[in-house]
Structures are given as C-alpha cells and as structure tokens.
Amino acid sequence: MYDPQSIIQLIAGNVRATRNPFGAFSWVLNRWWKGLGLPRQGDTLLATGLMVQSVPFIEKITGHLERLEDTRWAPFVGYGAWIPKKLVQLGSLFMVRPKEQAPYNQILKDVVTLLRHSGIRFAYRPDLDFYSGILLYDLGDHEAFVAHARFVASQLRKAGVRTLITVDPHTTYAFKVLYPRYAQAVFNVHPYFELLRLKAPQNGHRVTVHDPCFYGRYVKLSHIPRHVLRDAGVVVCDVPQSGLLTHCCGGPAESVSPNLSRHIVTRRVEQLQRTGAPILAMCPICLGNLKKVGAEVEDLASFLVRHVLKPSKH
Known part of the structure; x- marks a missing residue:
C-alpha cells in the first residue's frame, strides 16, 4: 500500500494547477463533444465531471502503480508532486492514444443520443465541464476539496447554470x-437516466446491474435505471448484493492500493456472474475496474443505444 498522504498531495497539486487530478491539458482529456453540434447556451448543462473521459488515464496510471506497489521503488511515487506541472501537462499528450479514448468517448455520445431521443433540451460547454473534485473528498483532503468546489460552483453560477445533467455517480453525489x-x-x-423516456416491447435481453456505491447507498437511485430497462423491454436479473446492499467494485482504492482494489473487484465479479447474464455498469470507474479482471460488462447508455434504439443494426 502506498502512503495515502503522498498520493493525496500529488492529486491535490494537480487539481490546483490544472483543475483535473492528472495534471493533463483539459483539451486532451475532453474532446468527445466535437462534431456533435451541441448547443452552448442554456441554463441546463450536461456535466460529465470529466469522469468517463478519465478512465483511460486512470488505467495507465494505476497500471504503473500496480507494478510498483510493494517494491523498493514505491516510496518514490510521492516525488511526482515535485515535477513541474507544465512538464506533466506535456506528458499527458503522450499518455493515452486516441483509440484508447474512443470507447469512453462513445459512452458520452450515447448519453447525448439517449437524451435527444427523450426530447431533453440541454447545453454543453467544455469550458464549464470541470472535474468535481470528488477524489479529494474521498481521500480526506477536505481543504483542497472545498477550495476546488467553490471555484467550480462560482463558474457555474456566473454562467447562469441552474440544472446539471450528470453521467456518473461520483459527479452526481x-x-x-x-x-x-x-x-x-x-x-x-439529475443523472441522465432519470430523464430518459424509452418504450419497447420485450426483446429477450437479460442483464445484471452493478450498482455503484453512490447510486446504491448514498443517493438511493438504483430503482430508476431498472425502471428504464424494464420499460425498454429488458429483463433485470439482480444479485442479493444490489441497491442499498451493493458491494464496491474496488475502484476507489486503486490510487492507494491497486492490489487491494483487484482483490475487491474479483470478489464482486464472482457475485455478479452468478446470474449468467451480461453485466451493466453505470459508473466509468466501475466499468474499467470490472473489465480489468475479465468481466463481460457494458455501460448502461451504450447498451440502451445498441439494443433499444438501434436493435436492427446488431
């Protein structure tokens, strides 16, 4: 396990300097929206919180952390906080290839497709789509989280934003x-699935839904995506550890102990696979972590677009 304080300092420094936990150029992280013709004006804003776009970067970083954990090189990870942020930003240009970003960018495009199909009017402004700071809160850096949250809130209020449509549980919470x-x-x-209006006859699809901790236990919204799926003709096969009783995928532990994270997700996948149905995730961190140990898992939005909106093409 890494020293949590060194990891916190590294992340907090990046957020202060670049407003994201990786120290990356924002345009490198966030370019999924280009070519979609999304309106820029309005008081209802799609807020990705940069979470979905971040998964390829998280996978690269945690891969390195996993290889170094419990080796003689592990204590040196904390020295990353001393690397000049301009150099870190330049490094972000080469960290993740576009083809590695493409599947996660597609999830966000699928969310847009679903919202448009449901008649929801919203705007998107990449300059206002900030990381929420949730990892700082999760890791216990209250001061850094509050400072970042106040900055983000002030920018949204100045722009006249009243409503946020979110796409992941961390940003929602x-x-x-x-x-x-x-x-x-x-x-x-409003998480995007709360606004969907999909109707379809039974189509023979069976799925098992993995509830992320924030949706399952903290904001208690697990019933809504199940209603959406059933209205769309999909049979939901739940495991006992769902909803309020959901178990963690281990993703939040990745930055401190990748080995512990792998142990937790392996146990979670064993639970979910007992139904024999494909697994749906509603969180990009869960999605990436479940895939890491070989689970057959798909994002909820992508599943709905493929099997409900465009069934004839698949």
Whole structure:
C-alpha cells in the first residue's frame, strides 16, 4: 500500500494547477463533444465531471502503480508532486492514444443520443465541464476539496447554470450532496437516466446491474435505471448484493492500493456472474475496474443505444 498522504498531495497539486487530478491539458482529456453540434447556451448543462473521459488515464496510471506497489521503488511515487506541472501537462499528450479514448468517448455520445431521443433540451460547454473534485473528498483532503468546489460552483453560477445533467455517480453525489454542504451551491441535479423516456416491447435481453456505491447507498437511485430497462423491454436479473446492499467494485482504492482494489473487484465479479447474464455498469470507474479482471460488462447508455434504439443494426 502506498502512503495515502503522498498520493493525496500529488492529486491535490494537480487539481490546483490544472483543475483535473492528472495534471493533463483539459483539451486532451475532453474532446468527445466535437462534431456533435451541441448547443452552448442554456441554463441546463450536461456535466460529465470529466469522469468517463478519465478512465483511460486512470488505467495507465494505476497500471504503473500496480507494478510498483510493494517494491523498493514505491516510496518514490510521492516525488511526482515535485515535477513541474507544465512538464506533466506535456506528458499527458503522450499518455493515452486516441483509440484508447474512443470507447469512453462513445459512452458520452450515447448519453447525448439517449437524451435527444427523450426530447431533453440541454447545453454543453467544455469550458464549464470541470472535474468535481470528488477524489479529494474521498481521500480526506477536505481543504483542497472545498477550495476546488467553490471555484467550480462560482463558474457555474456566473454562467447562469441552474440544472446539471450528470453521467456518473461520483459527479452526481458531489453536485447533489457535497456542493450544497461545502460550497453553498445548490443546483437541480439529475443523472441522465432519470430523464430518459424509452418504450419497447420485450426483446429477450437479460442483464445484471452493478450498482455503484453512490447510486446504491448514498443517493438511493438504483430503482430508476431498472425502471428504464424494464420499460425498454429488458429483463433485470439482480444479485442479493444490489441497491442499498451493493458491494464496491474496488475502484476507489486503486490510487492507494491497486492490489487491494483487484482483490475487491474479483470478489464482486464472482457475485455478479452468478446470474449468467451480461453485466451493466453505470459508473466509468466501475466499468474499467470490472473489465480489468475479465468481466463481460457494458455501460448502461451504450447498451440502451445498441439494443433499444438501434436493435436492427446488431
């Protein structure tokens, strides 16, 4: 296990300097929206929180951390905080290839497709799509989280944003629960699946839904995606460890102990595979972590587009 304080300092330094936990250029992380013709004006904003786009970067970084954990080189990881941020940004240009980003960018495009199909009007402004800071909160750096949250909230308020449509549980929890508490910023927050209007007959598809911790236990929204799936003609096969009783995928532990994270996700996959149905994830961190140990798993939005909106093409 790595020294948590060194990891926290590294992440907090990157967030202060670049507003994302990797120290990357924002345009390197966030280019999925180009060519979609998304409107820029409006008080309802699609807020990705940069989470989905970040998964390829997380996979690269945690891969290195996993190889170094419990070796004589592990204590030197903390010295990454001393690397000049401009150099870190330049390094981000070469960290992840476009083809590695493409599957995760497609998830966001699928969310847009679903919202448009459901008649939801929204805007998207990449200059206002900030990382929420949730990892700082998770790791216990309260001061850094509050400072970042207040900055993000102030930018959104200046732009007249009132409603946020989120695409992952971490960003949802941050804006829905933490920002009112710590940044005195109240927005109308809706995860995208809460707004979907899909109707389809039974289509023979069976799925097992993995509930991320924030949706399952903290904001208690697990029933909504199940209603969406059933309305779309999909049979949901739940395991006992679902909803309020969901088990963690191990993703939040990756930055401190990749080995512990792998142990947790292996146990979780064993639970989910007992139904024999393909697994759906609603969180990019869960999706990446479940895939890491060979699970057959797909994002909820991508599944709905492939099997409900475009079934004849598959």
